[in-house]
Amino acid sequence: MIKFVVWILAQDKVVSEKWYRLFSREHFEVKLLPNLASIAQHAQDAWGIVFAEISPGALATTKDLKAILGGRKNISFIVFSKPDKTTNTMISEFLENGADDFITSDLDETILLSKTKAHIRRLLPSLNLARTVVVSRNGGIEIDRTKRTVTLDRKTSGAKTLENLTPKEFEIFYILLGSEEAVVSRESLMEEIWQEKSGHINIETIDKHVETLRRKLGTHGRNIRTIYGTGYTYKTG
Secondary structure (H helix, E strand, O other), rough: OOOEEEEEEEEHHHHHHHHHHHHOOOOOOOEOOOOOOHHHHOOOOOEEEEEEEEEOOOOHHHHHHHHHHHOOOEEEEEEEEEEOOOOOHHHHHHHHHHEEEEEEEOOOOOHHHHHHHHHHHHHHHHHHHHHEEOOOOOOOOEEOOOOOEEEEEOOOOOOOEOOOOOOOHHHHHHHHOOOOOEEEEEEHHHHHHHHHHHHHHHOHHHHHHHHHHHHHHHHHHHHHHEEEOOOOEEEEO
């Protein structure tokens, strides 16, 4: 399973704590970073978005940004500053030296979330390529996205291939298993699977696909848990 993380590096504790609560409510894994150097360590085995404040105690110069990025393709780097500290020259310099976006710390939370989801969509092609094969934590289920196969009970003599999933059921199961134990919202399932058509699809469509998916999975279907008012999670035990 590929980890996806939102990292926040900010001197302004009010902003970092506010954004931590915001992204946590959306069921992202969120980590507060103590300094710029810690990004290199945290981003070794995970994909995600870094929100870094432009300040002496966080991200001081464009040279620091280029050194940290170093050709990394697994992170999207969004820099920010206080509105009264922002200049057009600053914005231009950071964008030209590797930042994927520039925002101010007073940005409306709804817009901030929308921007974050847009960056995630841009990261997804590389993210999906990196996780062609997803295996459950107990090793019992394997999904191969290239071969479009689902193998159940793979560690037993009764291993079998599930062949009757529709394309949408396959994608839903792939996302849930790849995010095992994390809560995946109905909205994020809609956006990732239906993409630009998601705004025209009734959200209840997800529930119907999940219901059918559970039946086809047999005893494994009960591991897809409904998180009422939010979405679903795949969890064994």
